[in-house]
Structures are given as structure tokens and as C-alpha cells.
Amino acid sequence: HIPVEGYLYSNEQGDRTTHGSGYTFDADEESLFEAANSFLPETAPLQRLRWLLTLNRLHESKGQWVEAAETLVLCAKTIIGAMLHIKNVWRASRYVLWYDPEKSLWIPTVGLGVEQGTGTERTSGTGRTKNNEKVMEFADYFLEPPGVFGMTKMKPRNKKSWKALDRPSVSTLCRMLTNVSKVAVRSYLEEGGIEELAFLKLEELLKQIMELVEDHGTTNKQQQYIGVSSSSSSGGGARDKFNRKQFVEENAALRMMSASLNGEMTKLAEQLLLVSEEDEVSTTHSQRERDLLEKQTLVREKKYYVRVLLLGKKPNRFIESTTIPTFLEWGSPSICRVSKAAVLWANGRIEKTSDSSKPSKLQGTLEERICAAFSQPLLLALSKELSIDSVLLCTQPPSKAMLDREGGNKTFLVVNLVHMDSSSLVFDKGNTSPKDGAWADGSKRFFFKSQARAQAQSEEAQIQTHTQRTTGLVELTVAKKFPCGLSRQRAL
Numbered sequence: 001h002i003p004v005e006g007y008l009y010s011n012e013q014g015d016r017t018t019h020g021s022g023y024t025f026d027a028d029e030e031s032l033f034e035a036a037n038s039f040l041p042e043t044a045p046l047q048r049l050r051w052l053l054t055l056n057r058l059h060e061s062k063g064q065w066v067e068a069a070e071t072l073v074l075c076a077k078t079i080i081g082a083m084l085h086i087k088n089v090w091r092a093s094r095y096v097l098w099y100d101p102e103k104s105l106w107i108p109t110v111g112l113g114v115e116q117g118t119g120t121e122r123t124s125g126t127g128r129t130k131n132n133e134k135v136m137e138f139a140d141y142f143l144e145p146p147g148v149f150g151m152t153k154m155k156p157r158n159k160k161s162w163k164a165l166d167r168p169s170v171s172t173l174c175r176m177l178t179n180v181s182k183v184a185v186r187s188y189l190e191e192g193g194i195e196e197l198a199f200l201k202l203e204e205l206l207k208q209i210m211e212l213v214e215d216h217g218t219t220n221k222q223q224q225y226i227g228v229s230s231s232s233s234s235g236g237g238a239r240d241k242f243n244r245k246q247f248v249e250e251n252a253a254l255r256m257m258s259a260s261l262n263g264e265m266t267k268l269a270e271q272l273l274l275v276s277e278e279d280e281v282s283t284t285h286s287q288r289e290r291d292l293l294e295k296q297t298l299v300r301e302k303k304y305y306v307r308v309l310l311l312g313k314k315p316n317r318f319i320e321s322t323t324i325p326t327f328l329e330w331g332s333p334s335i336c337r338v339s340k341a342a343v344l345w346a347n348g349r350i351e352k353t354s355d356s357s358k359p360s361k362l363q364g365t366l367e368e369r370i371c372a373a374f375s376q377p378l379l380l381a382l383s384k385e386l387s388i389d390s391v392l393l394c395t396q397p398p399s400k401a402m403l404d405r406e407g408g409n410k411t412f413l414v415v416n417l418v419h420m421d422s423s424s425l426v427f428d429k430g431n432t433s434p435k436d437g438a439w440a441d442g443s444k445r446f447f448f449k450s451q452a453r454a455q456a457q458s459e460e461a462q463i464q465t466h467t468q469r470t471t472g473l474v475e476l477t478v479a480k481k482f483p484c485g486l487s488r489q490r491a492l
Helices: 028-037 045-062 065-083 125-143 170-191 195-234 238-282 287-301 340-346 366-383 400-406 451-463
Strands: 007-009 016-018 305-312 334-337 391-394 411-418 443-449 473-482 488-490
Touching: 028 045, 045 065, 045 125, 065 170, 065 195, 170 195, 170 238, 195 238, 305 366, 305 400, 305 443, 334 473, 340 366, 366 391, 366 411, 411 443, 473 488
Parallel strands: 391 411
Antiparallel strands: 007 016, 305 334, 305 411, 334 488, 443 473
């Protein structure tokens, strides 16, 4: 298991074990996402897929199924982008300076370090050779992992028998895209309540695939025209037959892939119809039953986001000289999605039973409970370097006077709920706005109420001697529309 936010949700009852709090603030998601974006689908899809699949496994280990599905959608788009550029894919096994030791004299020296634990240099010729082979075999596997494309393992590297992987074909990429799409749908359904989002994402992929089929046919016609011209002058048509056969196979693979996606969309449409029928049945229940069902639906379907801000005394983890980056910048707000497990805990659906020193149920309003459930792992991580009395959890940032007075001795963890729809805040509707947290469109914009902003607006209205609604509304923007392959983003 990968340590996640200080907890591991290890069983169906929701029991937590405190573990790995030192990893809580690591920018693991951001680092993997940035590494994937360093490679283009047209030239290096294999390397891009490696990092995206690693990010997917990280999200799965954290129970972040929406982000895991979004990462797989990025994998599908990468495969689509690579379809028409297979001949341009950069491959280490085709690069002569990588596999030929006669042209690159440094290859046999890789991995020849010192004996572990002794500090003495290796002297055995056989040991040195085996060590070099192991390191180079790992490097080959890392640069071109056979498992990513479902291929057989490469032969051991040596001068005579080392064989490169076959170039990935359109048929191979189609099979891979089909598998990735199916797993993405399962991840969406694992989160629950976002069938509409999954349907829209698959519909978008299907449109790109149909455009790909059309482009593939156009490219083949151009190649056939060039082939006819060349074969009429040379008198040979064997290559033309091979090209036509290859086109038929590739076109069939593309059609089968689109048919598979259509099948997944049909399943999602049936699921959406089922949810709609359940809502219609609920109208026949009593008012109390309808209220209970509405609350359960709200928990299931609505996705919550929080604004996180750290102020005051810095622990050692946030000193600028540290080598491991953090996903939070000190003094700068970030928007984070609240995990499903934290929402269930806040709503009393699961209880925290592993630590008897803390209450099993959270107290306060729904917003306060959600913020408290999200903050627990962060508080646990901060308490490893600071005394628990010096860390204060609050939903509004401290005033400038208080920060100047106590900022040298205390750390302020500010966590408050943010909303996609501002109307629920302007008209004091609480958390019941049907638009707020909707997944169909997603959003880059989030809103929250600031007491300091409301007070400033009120004072300004009194000075100007006219009536003005003092909403105290603050808008934040992130770079990528939520949901995306990241569960948190810095506010711009």
C-alpha cells in the first residue's frame, strides 16, 4: 500500500490505521502528472503512458476513483494521438547508440559501482558483467515496457541475440484503448453518482475515434494513389496488396474498438435510466422517507471541494531548502477534492475505530464535519513536527493582527468548503443547490464566503451611504477544470 493522507482505508467497515503521515504533503500526483506531460503522444506515447498508468495506480491506492478514471481517459487520448504517428514513435531499441556497445563504449561500464556495504570496488569479471546486464535489462524494460502494449518480454541484451520489440501496430493500440476505456468506466462507477460524467467522457472519446477512422481512410487513399503511380512505373504490385491488406486489418480494428466503446456507453445509459427510475419511485414515499433518500443521494452524488491554506509558523517539512516538493505552498491557497471516504465519515456512514483517543463521530454542521474529516490527516502530519497545541484548525483565516501576534509560535490550518455554484452562497441556501458540485460540466471556478471580505464590503457600503448586499463572496480559479487527473490544484 502507498501511504495516503496519513491513513489507509483497509476494510469495508472503514477502519483506519495511522501510517505514513510523513508522506502526506508530498507532491506525488503533481510530479507524475508533470512527468507524463513531458512526452508528446505523437513521438513518445510509450513513455507518456508509463507515467500516466503509474499515476492511475497511485489514485487507485488512495481510493480516488474519479481521478483514476480521468487519468485513464488521458491514456486513451494519448493512444488516439499516437495512432497516425506510429512510424514517428521514438524507441530506444531502434537507437543504435543505445544498444550497440561497439559504437557506444560506455554501455559495458553502466552499473559497475562499488560492492554494497563494503566500500570496495567490484573485481570479479563475471560479477561485473552480470551486474551490467541486470542494469541494462532494467533500463530497456523501463524505456520500453512490454507489458504496456501487452507484448512478450524482450530477449536478454547481448551482441548476438538481443532483439527489439516489434513496432506497436494500430491493432495493438486499439486493443489497449479498449481495455483502458473499460477500466475507466469501472473506476467511474466505483465512485458512484457520476454516470453522466462517464457517459460524456466516453462520448468525447468516441467522437475522436470516428475522426481517427476518417483520417485513417483518407491517409490510406493517398498512399494507394502514390502506390499505384509507383507500381505502374515499376511493374510491381505486391507491396500494394500488402498495404491494402494492412489497411483492411487496421480499419477492422478501429471499427471493433468503436463498437466496444458504444457497448460501454449503452451500459452507462442503462445505469442512468435506472437512477432516473429510482428518483421517480422515491416520490411515492412519505416526506420523511423522501428526505432520507434525498440526503443519501446528496452524499452519493455531490462532490465536495475545500480550500486549504497554511499560515504562521513553518514546520521543517515546508522549509524551502527541502529536496522533496510539497503540493501545498505556504501562504497560498489550494483547492482539493474531498475523498469519498472522508465524506462518508463526515456523514456518519463509517466510524473511526482504530484510534480510541479521538471521537469516532465528528460534531458540528455538515460543512464543519467535512472540513474536519478532510483535515485529520493533515493535522496528524503536522503534529509529527509541531506540538498539537501549536496547530490550530479554523474555517476562516486569522486576522492580520492575530497572525502578527501569534504567527511566530502557532501554525494555522485553514480549511473551508468551496462551491462551484455561487447562488447557494449569495442567497444563503446552504449546500442544497442542485448545480453545486455537479459533474456534467465541471468547473475551474470556486466560491466561498469570507468574513473579512463581508466586513470590508459592509464598511464600504456605510461610507458610501447606500444599500448594498454584503455577500463577502470570494472567487478562486484553478488551471484545469475539475474533475481531472489531479485531486488538488493551486489556486491561481
